[in-house]
Amino acid sequence: MKDLSIPVKYSLFISAGLIAYFLIISIFGAHTNPFFSLFNPVIVGIGMYAAIIAYKKKKGGKFKYQKGFRTGLTTGFMATIFFTIFFAFYATEIEPNFIDRLLSMWDSDWYVNIGMVVFTVALMGFATSVVLTLAFMQKFKDSWNTREGREHTF
Known part of the structure; x- marks a missing residue:
């Protein structure tokens, strides 16, 4: 992709939204409750949808x-990369006991370190990005149910 201005711009907006949301719920002490991470795909989805629309407007008929x-x-x-970097910084520098508080929600004998949690955050972000992109692009793909669409088939 030669022009990365749209993905960079919108990814900065998305990560800023995720960071702001995380910091707001941390004020209330709710950032250790995994339930509140269910709102993250909404923030990511709005930003990704806006990025695809901006790219479509830029390209027009092409x-x-x-x-x-x-x-x-x-x-x-x-x-995801921007937010994961922030999350790692937050969990190691700003609130060093965050991971212990987060993991105290589960009764487990497994040893989980910061690397595993950061990897999980990144993996969840990448998976969310793939699923949302697949879902959004269904709206933007050309239909084969029209006369023009049937003419372009094999």
Whole structure:
């Protein structure tokens, strides 16, 4: 992708939204409750959808499914990387006992370190990005149920 301005711009908005949401719920002490992470895909979804729409507007009639898919995926992956870096910094520098408080929600004998938690946060973000991109691009793909669509089939 030659022009990364749209994914960079929207991924910064998404990660800023995720960070702001995380910090707001941390004020109330709710950031250790995994239930509140269910709102994260909403923030990511709004930003990724806006990025795909912005890319479609920029390309006009030359919008291709593959390029729109790449825009959504790149935006989501970059936002995930930015938020994961913040999360690792927060969990190690700002609130060092955060991981212990987070993991106290589960009664487990497993040893879980910061690396495993950060990896899980990144993996969840990447998975969310893939699923949301696949879902959003269904709206933007060309239909084969029209006369024009049938003419382009094999």
